[in-house]
Amino acid sequence: MELYIHIPFCIRKCAYCDFLSAPADQDTIAQYMDSLKKQLVKQAASFQNQKIDTVFIGGGTPTILLPDQLAELLETVQNNYALAENLEFTVEANPGTLTVGKVRALVAGGVNRVSLGLQSASGQELRLLGRIHTYDDFLHSYGLLREGGIRNLNVDLMSALPGQNIASYEKTLHRVLSLHPEHISAYSLIIEEGTPFYEQYREDERLRDAGEEPKILPSEECERAMYELTGALLFDYGYERYEISNYAKAGFACRHNIGYWTGEDYLGVGLGASSYIEGTRFCNTSDLREYLEEDFAPRDVQKLTKTDRMAEFFYLGLRLTAGVEKAEFVRRFGLSAEAIYGEVLKDLLAQNLLEDTGRNYRLTPFGRDVSNQVLYRFL
Ligand code: SF4
Numbered sequence: 001m002e003l004y005i006h007i008p009f010c011i012r013k014c015a016y017c018d019f020l021s022a023p024a025d026q027d028t029i030a031q032y033m034d035s036l037k038k039q040l041v042k043q044a045a046s047f048q049n050q051k052i053d054t055v056f057i058g059g060g061t062p063t064i065l066l067p068d069q070l071a072e073l074l075e076t077v078q079n080n081y082a083l084a085e086n087l088e089f090t091v092e093a094n095p096g097t098l099t100v101g102k103v104r105a106l107v108a109g110g111v112n113r114v115s116l117g118l119q120s121a122s123g124q125e126l127r128l129l130g131r132i133h134t135y136d137d138f139l140h141s142y143g144l145l146r147e148g149g150i151r152n153l154n155v156d157l158m159s160a161l162p163g164q165n166i167a168s169y170e171k172t173l174h175r176v177l178s179l180h181p182e183h184i185s186a187y188s189l190i191i192e193e194g195t196p197f198y199e200q201y202r203e204d205e206r207l208r209d210a211g212e213e214p215k216i217l218p219s220e221e222c223e224r225a226m227y228e229l230t231g232a233l234l235f236d237y238g239y240e241r242y243e244i245s246n247y248a249k250a251g252f253a254c255r256h257n258i259g260y261w262t263g264e265d266y267l268g269v270g271l272g273a274s275s276y277i278e279g280t281r282f283c284n285t286s287d288l289r290e291y292l293e294e295d296f297a298p299r300d301v302q303k304l305t306k307t308d309r310m311a312e313f314f315y316l317g318l319r320l321t322a323g324v325e326k327a328e329f330v331r332r333f334g335l336s337a338e339a340i341y342g343e344v345l346k347d348l349l350a351q352n353l354l355e356d357t358g359r360n361y362r363l364t365p366f367g368r369d370v371s372n373q374v375l376y377r378f379l
Contacts, residue, residue, distance in 0.1 A: 001050045002259045003081060005036070005073070006270030007062040008288070011097065015130035015200075018192035020272040020286055021060035031292050032271070033069050037076045039269050039284075039296050044080035047267060052081045054088040054256035063093040067101040074109025083110075088255045090115055090154075095141040096133035103148035113254075114145050115154040115185075121172040125161050130196075135175070142179060152252055154183035159226040161189050162201060162216045169226050170233070177237050182252035186230045187245045188223055224369065242321050244371055261316045263309070263332075279304050306333065310340055314361075314378040319371070323355075323362025337361065344377050 009029055010021045024032070055077060065073070077083075090113040091106055106114070120126055121135045133141075145153060155176050159169050176184065191197050191205045204214040213219060218226070231241055239247040243261065246254065259266060268275045272286035275298075282298035285291050304312070310333055317324035329337045338345060345361065348354035353367035353374050367374050 001047065001052055002256055002264055002266040003052050003055045003077070004256075004266055004268045004270075004273055005040070005055070005057045005077070006268065006273040007036075007057060007059040007065065008032075008271045009059065009064050010061045010094075011064060011132050012130065015128070016189060016192065016195055016197040018195050019060065028288075028292075029065070029069070032288070033065070033073065035292055035294050036270050037073065038294055040076050041080055042296060043267060043269055048082065050082065050265075051084050052087065053084045053264075054259060055081075055083070055090070056256045057091045059092055061094045061097055062091050063097040063102055065102075067099070067105040070102060070105040071109055074105070074111065078110055088113055088152075090254070090256060092117065093141065093145075094133065095138035098141040098144050100144060100148070103144050103150070107149050112150070113152040113154070114150050115156060115183075116141060116145070116181075117156045118176065119156060119158045120161065120164075120168075121175040122164075122168050125164060125168065125172075128162060129158075142181075152183070153181045154185060154254065155179075155181045157184060157186045157230075158189050159186060159230070160218050160223040162197075162204075164218055164226075166222065166225055166229065170229060173230065173233050177233065180237075183246070183248045183254060184234060184239065185246050186234075188227065191217075227369075240321075244319050244368060258320070261319050263313055263316065279309060309333070311378045314341065315375050318354075318361070318363055318375055318378075321362065323357070323360040325360050327359070341378065348374060348377065 006020070008021050009024045009032070012023060013021070057073070062070075087110070089111045091111050092115045094117050116138065118135075118138045119129055119131060121138075123134055126134065142153070157172060157176065191201050201217055204217045208214040208217055208220055211220070230247075234241065234247045238249060240250065240253075241247050242253045243257070246257065248254070265277050266275060267277065268284065270284065271288060271291045272284055274281060274283035280301060280303050282301040285295055285297075285299055310329075313329060313332065314324055314337070324337070326337055329335075333340075345354065348367070349356060352364055353370070355362055355364045355367075363371060363374060
C-alpha cells in the first residue's frame with residue numbers, strides 16, 4: 001500500500017496552479033500540522049498490518065514547513081506505520097524554501113527521494129509563471145539536497161509555456177541534464193479554469209484547439225516538437241521514458257506513481273487527499289476549517305464497479321511505456337482483455353495507435369502523441 005500526505009500551503013499561488021494549495025500564516029500551518037498528525041495516527045490504526053511500500057508528501061509546498069514541523073511529521077509516519085525495508089520516501093520541495101536544517105530533518109526522518117519543482121531555467125518564464133524562485137535558487141536547493149545525502153532527485157519541468165520557443169525549452173533541458181538528476185518529469189502546461197492563466201490565455205488556447213495559430217501560446221506543432229525533443233535528448237543522456245511524461249535513469253522510476261498507474265491501494269491523509277482502498281475511492285474534506293476541526297469523515301465515497309476497475313486498469317496502465325500486461329488483467333478480473341475490449345483493441349491496433357507485444361498491450365510512439373484520444377476509448 002502507498003501513503004500520500006498533503007501539505008496545502010505555498011508561499012504564493014503560481015499563476016497556472018489549480019492544486020489545493022494557498023498561502024497561510026504560521027498559526028494556521030501549526031494547527032493544520034496538529035490535525036494532520038491526528039489523522040495520521042487515527043488512520044494508522046486501521047492499516048496496522050499493511051506494509052507501506054512508498055510514502056509521498058506532496059502539496060502545496062511541504063518544504064514551507066519549519067525543520068521541527070518536518071521532523072515531527074516524519075516521526076509520526078515512522079512511529080505509526082509499518083514501513084517497508086526498501087521504502088521509497090519522497091517529499092516535494094520548491095526551490096527557495098530549503099535550508100540546511102530542513103534537509104537534515106528530511107534525511108534524519110527517512111526521506112530518500114526529493115522532487116524539486118523547477119519548471120523552467122529561464123528567469124523570464126519563471127516570473128511569468130509566478131514562481132517564487134530563480135534558477136540560481138534552484139541550483140542552491142539542488143546543492144543542499146546533494147550535500148545532505150539525497151541520492152534520488154526528481155526535477156519537474158514544464159513545456160508549452162506562453163511565449164516559450166524550442167530554443168528556450170532546449171536550454172532548460174540542457175541546464176537540467178548537466179546536473180544529472182535521477183528522474184525528470186516533463187509535462188505540458190495545461191490552462192486550468194479558475195486560474196489567472198485561464199483568464200489570460202483561454203482565447204489563445206481556443207485558437208490552438210481550433211487548429212489556428214495562437215498569439216502567445218506555442219502552436220500545436222511547437223508543443224509536439226518540444227515533447228519529441230524531450231524524449232530524444234533525455235534518451236541520449238541515458239534516461240528511459242517509462243511513462244508518457246516521466247523519465248528515469250535505470251532503477252529510479254518513481255514507485256509511488258507507478259503504484260497509482262497500476263491500481264495499487266493508496267491512503268491519502270491531509271486536506272482534500274484521496275484514497276483508493278479495496279476498490280473504493282474516497283477523499284478528505286477540502287475545507288480547511290473543517291479539517292482544522294478534525295473532521296476526517298470520508299467524502300465522495302465511490303465503490304468502483306468491476307467495469308470501472310477494468311477501464312481504469314487500461315486507462316492508467318497504458319500511460320506506462322510497458323503498457324498493460326494481459327496475464328495481469330486476467331488475474332485481476334478473471335476475463336481476457338480481448339473479451340471485454342475486443343473491438344476497441346482491434347480498432348486501435350489497426351490504426352497503429354496500440355501495439356500487441358504478445359505479453360502486453362502498449363501505446364505505439366504515434367499512440368503516445370495522441371494518448372488522450374486513445375485512453376478515452378476505454379472509459
Ligand atoms: S508551488 Fe506548486 S502547488 Fe504551490 S502554487 Fe505553485 S504550482 Fe501550485
